[in-house]
Amino acid sequence: MADPTAITTQMPDGVREGTQPVEMLLNMGPQHPSTHGVFRMVLWVDGEKVVDVEPHIGYLHRGSEKLCEGEQYHQVVTLFDRMDYIGNFNNELAYCMAVEKLMGLEVPERAEYIRVILCELNRIASHLLYVGTMGLDAGAMTPVMFSFRGRERVQALFEAVSGARLMHNYFRIGGLKEDVPDNFRQLVGELMPLLREDVEQSDRILTFNEIFLSRLKDVSPIGADEAIALGLTGPMLRACGYEYDVRRAQPYSIYDRFDFEVPVGLDGDCWDRHWVRVQEMYQSLRIVEQAMEQLPEGSVTSSLGRRLIRPAAGEVYIRAENPRGEIGVYLVSDGTDRPYRVKVRPPSFCNLSALRRLLVDTWLADSVVVLGSLDIVLGEVDR
Amino acid sequence: MNFLVDLAWSALGLAVMFAVLSVIVLSMTWLERKALGRLQLRYGPTRTGLFGLMQPIADAVKLIIKEDIIPEDSEKAIFWIAPVIVVVSAFVIWVTIPGGDSVVIRNLPLGLFYIIAFAVIGILGLVLAGWGSANKYGIMGGLRSAAQLISYEIPVVLVAAAVAILAQSLDMREIVAQQSSYPYLLVLPLGFAVFFVAGLAEVGRTPFDIYHAESEVVGGPFVEYSGAHWSVFFLAEYINTFAIAALTTLLFLGGWGGPALPDVVWFLFKTYAVVLVVFWVRGTFPRLRIDQLMAFAWKVMVPLSFYTVIIAAVYRFYGLPWWSLTIMSVAGLAVAGWIIYQRMTGPARRVAEVQRQLAARRAATGART
Numbered sequence: 170m171a172d173p174t175a176i177t178t179q180m181p182d183g184v185r186e187g188t189q190p191v192e193m194l195l196n197m198g199p200q201h202p203s204t205h206g207v208f209r210m211v212l213w214v215d216g217e218k219v220v221d222v223e224p225h226i227g228y229l230h231r232g233s234e235k236l237c238e239g240e241q242y243h244q245v246v247t248l249f250d251r252m253d254y255i256g257n258f259n260n261e262l263a264y265c266m267a268v269e270k271l272m273g274l275e276v277p278e279r280a281e282y283i284r285v286i287l288c289e290l291n292r293i294a295s296h297l298l299y300v301g302t303m304g305l306d307a308g309a310m311t312p313v314m315f316s317f318r319g320r321e322r323v324q325a326l327f328e329a330v331s332g333a334r335l336m337h338n339y340f341r342i343g344g345l346k347e348d349v350p351d352n353f354r355q356l357v358g359e360l361m362p363l364l365r366e367d368v369e370q371s372d373r374i375l376t377f378n379e380i381f382l383s384r385l386k387d388v389s390p391i392g393a394d395e396a397i398a399l400g401l402t403g404p405m406l407r408a409c410g411y412e413y414d415v416r417r418a419q420p421y422s423i424y425d426r427f428d429f430e431v432p433v434g435l436d437g438d439c440w441d442r443h444w445v446r447v448q449e450m451y452q453s454l455r456i457v458e459q460a461m462e463q464l465p466e467g468s469v470t471s472s473l474g475r476r477l478i479r480p481a482a483g484e485v486y487i488r489a490e491n492p493r494g495e496i497g498v499y500l501v502s503d504g505t506d507r508p509y510r511v512k513v514r515p516p517s518f519c520n521l522s523a524l525r526r527l528l529v530d531t532w533l534a535d536s537v538v539v540l541g542s543l544d545i546v547l548g549e550v551d552r
Numbered sequence: 553m554n555f556l557v558d559l560a561w562s563a564l565g566l567a568v569m570f571a572v573l574s575v576i577v578l579s580m581t582w583l584e585r586k587a588l589g590r591l592q593l594r595y596g597p598t599r600t601g602l603f604g605l606m607q608p609i610a611d612a613v614k615l616i617i618k619e620d621i622i623p624e625d626s627e628k629a630i631f632w633i634a635p636v637i638v639v640v641s642a643f644v645i646w647v648t649i650p651g652g653d654s655v656v657i658r659n660l661p662l663g664l665f666y667i668i669a670f671a672v673i674g675i676l677g678l679v680l681a682g683w684g685s686a687n688k689y690g691i692m693g694g695l696r697s698a699a700q701l702i703s704y705e706i707p708v709v710l711v712a713a714a715v716a717i718l719a720q721s722l723d724m725r726e727i728v729a730q731q732s733s734y735p736y737l738l739v740l741p742l743g744f745a746v747f748f749v750a751g752l753a754e755v756g757r758t759p760f761d762i763y764h765a766e767s768e769v770v771g772g773p774f775v776e777y778s779g780a781h782w783s784v785f786f787l788a789e790y791i792n793t794f795a796i797a798a799l800t801t802l803l804f805l806g807g808w809g810g811p812a813l814p815d816v817v818w819f820l821f822k823t824y825a826v827v828l829v830v831f832w833v834r835g836t837f838p839r840l841r842i843d844q845l846m847a848f849a850w851k852v853m854v855p856l857s858f859y860t861v862i863i864a865a866v867y868r869f870y871g872l873p874w875w876s877l878t879i880m881s882v883a884g885l886a887v888a889g890w891i892i893y894q895r896m897t898g899p900a901r902r903v904a905e906v907q908r909q910l911a912a913r914r915a916a917t918g919a920r921t
Contacts, residue, residue, distance in 0.1 A: 193688060194688075195688050195689075195692075196688075201770065202766060202767055202770060203766075203767040203768070214692075217692075217696075217842050217843070304838065305767060306767050307767075307838035307839060308758065308759065308761065308765060308766075308767060308837075308838040308839025309836075309837060309838035309839075310588070310592070310758075310834075310835065311588075311591055311592050311835050311836065314592035314593050314594065315592075315593065318593060375838075377900045377903075377904075378837070378838065379896035379897060379900070380759055380837050380838045380839070380840060380896075381838045382896075382899045382900055382903075383840070383841075383844060383896065383899065384838060384839075384840070384841060384844075386899045386903075430914070433910070435906055435910075440899075440903070444903070532841055532842065532843065533692070533768060533769075533842075534762075534765065534768050534839075534841045534842060535841070536768075537767050537768050
């Protein structure tokens with residue numbers, strides 16, 4: 170058994186120094202159906218057992234953070250869309266909140282509500298994608314069809330609201346781009362029961378399936394202390410039984426106004442992560458319903474209008490709960506119309522750093538499931 | 553002269569068998585697409601002809617005209633011969649599988665033995681394919697297939713032996729004739745269950761599709777194959793699936809026995825029904841892990857198949873009435889099913905219990921808003 174903490178630097182001919190050549194080097198990805206994009210793992214396997222793993226990231230590196238420095242504040246929103254391209258609205262929200270905090274801007278009430286509604290719907294859409302791909306990773310080909318139906322419905326609503334299914338570019342600093350369509354209430358009202366049904370169906374078909382349980386339960390469990398030490402956040406951390414959700418721990422936007430639970434797991438294994446995500450979808454549905462009831466009338470656009478903004482020199486750090494975990498945005502302004510520095514703490518990147526801890530000494534088939542349970546988005550990992 | 557006539561008839565028979573099986577494979581691919589589509593909220597093929605019936609033809613044409621890539625590092629001879637071994641063993645067993653009382657190429661007195669003996673040879677082809685393609689995923693898939701198929705061969709053989717004990721014959725026609733009053737499903741439900749499940753594993757169907765697991769070993773032994781070579785594997789896989797369904801029909805469902813309709817129609821009807829169940833299972837379940845798969849083979853399937861053989865032998869030896877075998881078989885099935893159910897739903901019940909406790913604790917401490 171190799172020391173899992175040892176950093177491997179060489180891999181000549183698939184055999185590491187000081188080991189017997191019983192381990193085989195297996196290069197998984199970037200072109201592999203279940204590495205969720207262009208992630209590459211170099212696995213050392215002893216038969217079917219994973220002995221060691223070395224993640225290679227960066228195939229999708231676009232220098233997003235550096236690009237932000239060359240764009241005006243309003244334009245940066247589009248770059249945040251392209252980081253976590255599954256949870257776009259949540260990303261936009263984090264960036265907008267950072268600039269608003271830096272400038273001390275008030276956001277209109279209605280805009281806050283619409284932001285929360287869209288963010289929570291986006292969380293559901295993201296988790297639905299997760300459920301489907303988790304099913305595929307575990308070898309079930311049907312759940313993805315059920316969950317994508319719900320995801321498509323949410324995206325149709327997003328398209329009606331923002332004009333785009335994925336790269337919305339809808340949140341603005343201090344508000345929204347424009348008000349939602351006149352029939353927004355009707356659209357959401359029609360969507361909600363259907364979406365609840367989709368969530369329930371994709372839950373029922375997979376979560377307590379006996380084979381699925383035996384594949385995921387007790388696979389790479391991790392304790393809460395260790396999870397915190399590794400910097401895990403979001404469902405990864407909550408699956409360990411640690412109740413930490415930024416929406417609750419440090420309520421941003423208007424999350425303190427809603428009644429929702431923070432589902433937690435117990436053992437921190439793959440199945441608990443799955444369960445936590447599924448339960449989060451139900452909680453998000455609750456939040457959307459409450460927000461729709463309370464949705465006030467009024468303006469949604471910022472008092473700034475479309476003027477170029479030049480925040481005073483200074484720096485700010487903001488955190489928010491993304492579908493994948495805690496996103497942090499560190500923004501430095503030097504008083505010009507472009508940010509001096511934008512640093513993102515991407516949740517999937519930080520969660521991915523636990524990969525070696527989670528994968529060593531599991532089965533080869535588990536490596537796929539564990540990677541699926543991390544629920545990474547490569548656009549965000551590589552930025 | 554007689555010899556030549558015989559040879560000509562055999563060649564003709566084989567040609568007809570090949571043609572019929574090819575048509576069956578085409579129909580199965582269409583059926584699988586349609587059945588899976590219905591399970592998955594979609595239509596399946598619709599654009600190619602009526603109900604997409606021409607889709608298999610289009611697929612076949614596409615596969616054949618595709619470039620056949622042979623990896624440079626591969627063992628060329630092994631790479632070439634492996635699909636041939638797989639497909640020949642898949643076709644050869646059909647020589648003696650009857651589709652009706654007189655619909656058979658050559659009925660052998662030891663037909664069941666012949667079928668099982670030749671079905672094993674396909675494993676060699678899969679291992680060679682994995683090894684010869686010089687791909688690590690291929691090697692893993694090939695070794696997985698060896699482990700899996702050899703393990704699951706044992707329950708298949710033992711249950712077939714139990715059926716042979718019941719029928720006092722290895723002749724497929726004789727076995728079916730013995731079931732004219734009641735199908736063996738009624739006397740050996742346990743044997744039927746073991747045979748069907750082990751048969752699923754034997755042809756690498758979900759939830760036992762370990763050796764070509766798409767999400768782990770990316771097709772396993774077939775990973776480097778393309779074009780016509782790959783389509784040969786594909787052909788063999790579907791013929792094997794159909795063969796397992798046909799054997800299930802012949803050994804347990806009374807073969808071609810049935811009222812009114814011609815025997816071939818009954819045979820095809822029952823076999824396609826079994827095939828549909830295979831597709832249904834595919835659309836429903838995830839995949840087992842390799843250790844779970846092996847544990848299931850040696851801890852569940854093999855003991856159950858031994859039990860099946862023993863009760864069949866006891867029944868024959870003492871000349872008990874036929875319903876006594878049913879009782880023994882159902883008892884075995886019930887006990888095994890209960891244990892498996894408890895084992896498989898154990899985690900689910902534990903999880904549900906824990907979640908209930910968590911919810912209760914939340915309610916006790918007062919739900920925060």
